[in-house]
Amino acid sequence: MSHARLRLNVLAAAMATLFLISSVAAQTLHMAPHEKYVLKNGLTVLLLEKHGVPMINVFAIVKTGAAADPAGQSGLASVTAGLLRKGTKARTAQQFAADLDYIGGEFDAEAGADFSSVSAEFLSKDLERGFAVFSDALLHPTFPQEEVDKLLAQSVDAVRGAKDDPQQVLGLYYDGYLYGTHPYGRPAGGDEASLPRIKRDTIVKFYETNYAPGNTLLAVAGEFNGPEMRKKLEEIFGAWPARAVAPAAIAAAPAVQGKRLLLVNKDDATQTYFAMGNVGIARNDPDRVAIRVVNTIFGGRFTSELNEALRVESGYTYGASSFFDARKAPGPFGIHSFTKNETTGPAIDLALQVLQKFRKDGVTDEQLKSAKSYIKGQFPPNIETSKQLAQIIAAYEFYGLGDDEINQLEARVDAVTPEMAKAVIQKHFPAENLVFVLIGKASAISGVAEKYAEKRDAKEIAAPGFWPPEK
């Protein structure tokens, strides 16, 4: 680097400080006011009135997700959700689609690891029709055999199609290899082996067992009249028969000890996609805000340590990042990137060096200040729409978090000290215990992969399932 450039950098840094001063007068974040009440049948209702855009968003959480799928039948919760619209008491799948599309509405039902969700969006003027289709799916699905067969066949092909694009499936192999037989190791959408085992009876039983008012949170946000909405919801959902549901418990998975590596062979790949990490944190972890700040610096934004090293400085990749997928029980932590076959070794080495250096050197005061400003400045667009707010109030209720998650976010972010940052780095960014997953051309990279772990496994991408292999 030339002297001239160094001087320029000093100047630019001075400017940066100047502008930082002007941005200190930060705004205060507030969760929009909303109410919560429980119907006689046990259904928890969350209402948030928000005017300006004439739309209504409904987001229901059924507190049972893919983690409750029986071993060998991954995809059960997902297929159950997917079938809700495929035939109801009042509508065939075709009629449901026609009624929904006629009002320009959207409907989505899916299963994540922790919970299943059923959501809809429609214009406020279509409130009657919108709730009619939404509630028909949630309360009155009939699971016609023909639709079950169709969806299962499509789901198997969707897994095969996803495997044609390594980026889409890296996370599924990573979760499987990291968690093994723990429920978080199973692919929520199922795989080529598990899906064909799912029978209609099992689906009906899953629905009857878990889709019950006492096991459901219903959030409604958007432009509506509060008292009228309460009345409407009572009419529609008050009649949903109460049923006792045993709460789904998910045991915490222990962190993986030592190092191990899975190499998934995709013979035509010109680029290696890799992930490494270990078990991370639960959604309610007391360190969560400090981790958010620290991970922003490590791998959570464009100027993060990882992206600076692997993209900006070396040109190894288009992007490198790190994530904490915080769930009900501790979810995965990982570093993720991709690079051409020839630089697979150097890129992984560099990612590991960045990790070691981060553990050794920690964060600077300047980085800490910058990350705090970044988190606070980027947060407001996350609570801009009714769609976002309906999801947020439902998820906070599910995870036992309160409005302080937003109301206190700025204060909690500001309260993160260098000592706290240091402590969470040592605790939550593992150095010796690491799981590696690589998808790429094995004949080109297997030699490189050898040095990262003594224990190694291998799989062909076209082989059914993710990990562990079928017995």
Added chain:
Amino acid sequence: MNRIRWFCAATFLVLCLGVVALPARGQEFPVATKTLKNGMKVLVQTDHSIPNVALYIFYKIGSRNEGPGTTGISHFFEHMMFNGAKKYGPGELDKVMEANGGANNAYTTRDVTVYQDWFPRSALPLIYDIEADRIQNLSFDPAKIKSEREVVASERRLRTDNDNGGLLDEQLWATSYIAHPYQWPVVGWMSDIEHWTMEQLKHHFEMGYAPNNATMVVAGDVSAEEIFALCEKYIEPIPSHPSPPPVTTVEPEQLGERRLVVRKAAQLPLVLVGYHIPQSNNPDYYALNVLRTVLFQGESSRMYQRLVDKDQIALDVSSSVEPAFDPNIVEVVAQPKQGIDPEKCEKAMYEELERAKNAVISDTELEKAKNIRLAEFYREMRTINGRANTIGTYEVFFGDYRKLFDAAKNYSAVTKEDVQRVAKTYFGANNRTVATLIPENSEGKGKP
């Protein structure tokens, strides 16, 4: 994390039908406009609901302004615009912006290069300082050019070479066009990515990055007065200079079906079909969107009902149209199930297209399409980011942001007969290019 700095070629996979939107009467919102002395037009939409701002700058330069040997240089340039200017040196732009609560991204299409900043209003003066710096004083550091070349090559591997949809899309455009510059990929051919020269880069910057070749849109927690004042201070002093030379090549009429095949390792086949249609500001735009909505949008659409639900030969079927200055193509994508001959999907699609040509759509279908457009309008307009992008897209591609508010009228005017007419006009066999990906298992690799 933000998958930063992307190009648009992969967006055909998005089910979204494009920029079409239908505002209800009385749903117009005020937009203040001003043309600076150097020719840059500025549009401001004030919204105080969150303390943030979305700022977009549309430069009218894209891969249509390139040529053999320099394909992808607009997109590469988009990356270089983050790699240092006079005041904010290499890496400083991102560091300073993030330290002040801001984030950025950019995208390049065949027609435009668009820069996006999202930030708390407290960062307003800083953002203008940064934008002014890089428009007039970009630096060309050979070391940065070298490493950024590798970054773009990695992006190409991610979105094209290792993504069947991206790969087939590239081949479809390269075959649909034989004369016009839309034929090459936005990201560029790999050999061009490896060989652009410093001179070509400098020439491209001088050609495309004139203030008079740009449109700025600001939406969010701002007043028009303060934005215009910032523009006068930071942007207006930048001198105007000639815009890129006009693209004069006109794609000749296609006189017969073109077909291409890609054979590679894959579990599922794939089919893309491209039909030539006019540029975005053509009056048929609205009828074409109604037709596409009836055929492709939602599970009640004719194509979903036929291919996915009834025949059960496809997992998904969709269509997309990018905004375009020049005569364009509508892309149709069918994802066949494993083992299904892609020609089966083609045949079913063609039969549905024939049905749309032979008889008018129903009143219910027409109503549905208009209702879907109305809902889409609100989905786009509910965020400051969506508004900035949509206002800019209408201003740049339709010549006037107010066309956004005319969309309601224009869609209301579409009749069943119009829909039938555009089906007949554009969806003929002679006007189509068909790209098919045939899976080849590992045993068969290397064979034709």
